[in-house]
Amino acid sequence: MLEITNLSHVYGGGSPNAHHAIEGLNLSVAAGELLCIVGPSGCGKSTLLRSIAGLITPTGGQIKVEGDLVRQTPDNLAVVFQDYSRSLFPWMSVADNVALPLRRKNMDKKARREAAHEALESVGLAGAERKYPFQLSGGMQQRVAIARALAYRPSLMLMDEPFGSVDAQTREDLEDLVLKVRGHHRMTIVLITHDIDESVYVGDRVVVLSKAPAHVVGDLKVDLPGPRDQITTREHPDFVHLRAEVGRLVRGHAAAA
Amino acid sequence: MLEITNLSHVYGGGSPNAHHAIEGLNLSVAAGELLCIVGPSGCGKSTLLRSIAGLITPTGGQIKVEGDLVRQTPDNLAVVFQDYSRSLFPWMSVADNVALPLRRKNMDKKARREAAHEALESVGLAGAERKYPFQLSGGMQQRVAIARALAYRPSLMLMDEPFGSVDAQTREDLEDLVLKVRGHHRMTIVLITHDIDESVYVGDRVVVLSKAPAHVVGDLKVDLPGPRDQITTREHPDFVHLRAEVGRLVRGHAAAA
């Protein structure tokens, strides 16, 4: 599904304060996989995501999605941006924000509206359809962004810290929602998170990135018995073990750098 | 220090879709206390914070800071906004962003620069002084916003999910930083968080808010032996107990509502 070879990216190339965000990063994601990426703040995770989405042209290396070199944005892709509040369109109601991408999907107006409604409901925002983004709290805005991506039913979904602004309960619900949707619609998901527990809980695999310039320092398969459950899974000894393992990888590197 | 009585706030008053964000909320915070607020997404936490900061005029009730009714922004206050990226000034370098509020402090240019440098260093951003906000990752921007508030050395600091976008390691460092600074400079801090562990770890008290319209449903004193330490404190049986207690309050209400 996704094949990244020897990726590197330099910001402000040429200038004296050029910044090497990514260097020699290799990664591949199988179709239907849910890959979690963790790594220190500022290491280059968002940069990686943007490169996959074709939003920036990396200065080196290759990214292939379903065998095709990424030049433009690949088809059937959805992204939940880290800066979710800025990615919503302030002149559209919440429902319109969610429904907008569906115009690409050969859906009539009614179908779009229904899909938007359903997606909003699934993230706990039923009733907020007609509000405007500025009338929502931070966490609600973030959920709108998630709903927009979910309603789109992409084959590849990129999520950049999608649950950072919601409370613990909602967060768990959203984690389960993502798992459920993934199961139903066979999406491939790349999810960036800072929550190590979360990465192990939702991920089929957890990749740990190093400090900038980012490269892969750990790649753990999460082999937990499914279906996952907020209580039993988190109590599972493998979960506890993996969590510690990821933690060590993150910390180890954070400390060393 | 801070005295909130019977606070309520309605958005879009008068219109049919008026929203009661806060209703009949009472709360008081002692000088030097670090109060953590947790509550479901969209319940009204940010609204509460904005009211304390005098940025919105609540539709009912009273807020007093150091005995004075809040009409405008109280003196010696700093806020870390939830939407940190928008609260940074894009036309200023990171160092200037941090140094700007210090103009209120009778400091000469050099002193301001030094204070900014120090604050940035303390949040792990030494070396980023001359960058512009857009050149930073999300987590780095969030830390700039924190550094700005810290450098100001306010007597009352309001933080709205200040550590949401940084990795686990950095988050712990920042938690400890806040604790340290609080101890040194006797600030009163109100900190909103979604991380229940965090609320218990950093807070002297944890207040749990209900779903909208928000009011206080739980107010727990955290009596953990200080100084706190990421490993020993989190292992302390009281910690584990309190955490569960807060969790129950949050969930209980989230489930009930």
Next chain:
Amino acid sequence: MAGQADRGQDAHVTHDLRVSAQTLARARPVGTATRWSRRAAGAVAFVALIELLSRTGLVDPESLPPATEIAARGVTLVSDPAFRAHALTSMLAWAIGLGLAALIAVPLGLLLGSVPIIDAASRSVVEFLRPIPSVALIPLVALLIGTGLQLRVTLVVYAALWPILYNTMYGLRGVDPLAKESLRSYGFGPLSVLLRVSLPSSAPFIMTGFRLAAGVALILTVSTEIVAGQGEGIGVFIYLAGLAVPARMTDILAGVCWVGLFGVVVNALLVAAERRAFRWHHARLGEPG
């Protein structure tokens, strides 16, 4: 407009282009050479069009001489000291007028844009005064302040004021409220917020207003000179050429060309200055943020 104008660093050029690529055209970034050749092509096409219209007689060549003739006359005009004196006078009136307009309009825009009650109270008066054309104003202003440079400058200021004023007012509206709240929360007063947040944040748009005003001021300078028909100035030069029988159209259009070219140069300089001063703005727009 001057969007992705030339700038020193190639890296930035690519960023700018990428914005466009994202928005509409799916063009690949192109180099500086291509960009300049496109500009040249645009200019050549324009010149060729004029030449063609005239040479084919589609437009009476006596009224619209061929572009090459105009250009040739334009070149010889430069070495004419009388013309240079005209040009200098015009530039002086233009510069004074534009400068005064900016000095008045920006503070006024800040005031009207940030204190709604003053805006509301003054709106009826402002909007009433605004559409009074300078033709009607000339005799009245002339009576009050006399003719000569002060009359021209007054009219230039009066016209050039508005773009800056409106762009300042509208620019203020676009300022992120959270940025304002941030500064307010540190105890800064409304004035500080205005000067430290609203002004810099809307500066790029004010600058666009200034570029508009620069053009308006140029037009007004020359036009009032044409109307006044006395003293010095490119407009006077144009007016006098029109008095001849038959009118010296080549002279008129050569003068017009110099005015146009001056406008192009001024705009380019302003765009360059803008890019330096508001690098944060353009860089953020260029590079995915």
Next chain:
Amino acid sequence: PPSATAGGLEKTKIKIATLPAIDSAALYVAIDQKLFEKEGLEVTPQVVQAAPEAIPMLLNGEIDAMFGNYVSMFAAHDKGALKLRILAEGSRAAPDSLSIMALPDSPIKTAKDLEGKTINVNVLQNFQELALTQVLKANNVDPASIKYVQVTFQNIMPSWKSGQIDAAYLGEPMVTAATASMGARKILDPASGPAAEFPISGYVSTQEWYDKNPKVAAAFQRAIHNAAKLMENNREAVAKVLPTFTQIDAATAATVTFPYFSSNDNPVRLQRVADWMLEAKWLGKPIEVKTLMSPTTSG
């Protein structure tokens, strides 16, 4: 102080607004021939585009007097924009100095053909219309059928050639130029018959200025009249000054038809202008021109 100079003039330096047209030649000849100097005056001309523009300057004291056409001046006087005082008569239409012309291939051949046609004027409701109306009436053409359009000087030729106007109302030097370069035909002389020697422009000031400076006014009038006398049989004196304040080159200056320059003031012929204006309802009330003028003081 002015008392030091000849005749105890109230002031010696005066500024006069003039038009860049042949009509104001007398002033330049007077300067060129040092006629003002002889009277103890130092005159600075200031060129303006149209007479009404100089009125504010007159009122706020920027200039002392101006050269303007009577129709505009009487209208301004009638409307109360200024209290008029005529210092000296200036120009009168000479045969062929004004002309209604048609292009060679135009169907307009006689005055009668002008009926219903579009004709340009410099300014609407001005001396051009006033004179032509009388001449048309004399030629049995209904003046009301003419459609006048205002066309600025520079645009007369282009709009004529492109057929926007049917016949052109030209003054010198355009008459000469149109005849020579386009073979245009003269249809009618608007300054013939009842409008022969029609007074066009004069030197005027405000009554207030006149009351303050009667001696300067008299000296000025003498100099202008003397210049006119000198010009009567000295074409070169005029041709010499034309290129200095108009866009007429020396070669053209040698061939154009000059208007008459008045060497004395005559209220009777001027009264005609005011009367016709009243007849055309351009004036609200009659103007007795004599009261605005001084007797001719020069020989």
Next chain:
Amino acid sequence: MKATAEVATRAAIARRDSVARRKGVRTAAFRWLVLVVLILVWETVTRVLGSAFFPPPSMIVVRMYTMWFSGPPSTLFLTDPAIEHILPSLGRMAAGFAGGALAGVVLGLAVGLSARAYDYLDGVLQFLRAIPPPALITVFLVVFGFGLKAQLAFIMFSIVWPVLLNTADGARSVEPLHLQTCQVFRLTRAERLRRVILPSTLPKMFAGLRLAVSLSLIVMVFSELLPGTTDGIGFQLTFAKSQSDLTAMWAGIVLLGVLGYLLNELFLVVERRVLGWHHAAQQLTE
């Protein structure tokens, strides 16, 4: 307990509403007060001055009435001169504004969005923008002839620039994350343009349009100075000026002022409708 709080809140809202309403009323009253005071001052000063160049407003109003608004009810009290002059002017202005604004929006979007269009057009546009139209009247005349076509061309040529520049600025400063969102969801060009770029350009475009509205009134007057013009407010105004009929000229000025004011109010109503979201979103801070 909760009920009382609710009652209190409702009362507070009502109070705030009435405060807001009262504030609105007060603003309106203040505006009128300012206007009335200014007119009184104007009247007094002009009466004291006694200059024909500055007739008192009362005289101007009377003149406006007799000249334009004393007609029969069948023509809505418009007199023949009003029908002959004011209506064509308004028509020209509206058509010129519409054409110029449309051209400005289209060109502005092209130049703001496409580097290619920018490269090709910018130089020429900047050149044209600096050209004083009065110097080109002869060219306008031979290209368009007398009358409406030349007038419209003239108005459009002047109107287009503020719209163009501000639209281009707006189109260029669309939030990058919005564009990226479009790109990610593979919106078509048309959808991007219509749903994202246009809405976010609107606030700045409206600054340009507002400039253009009053400018269109001004250049309408100038267009009526073009050779061959026989009607229009501007024509009447300049005619009055050439006849030294200063009260009539002032009548024209005041009419233009009133029209400018009305047009602007109309414009603000439209703007409030179109940009409601923008104003609302900007009011986070009270």
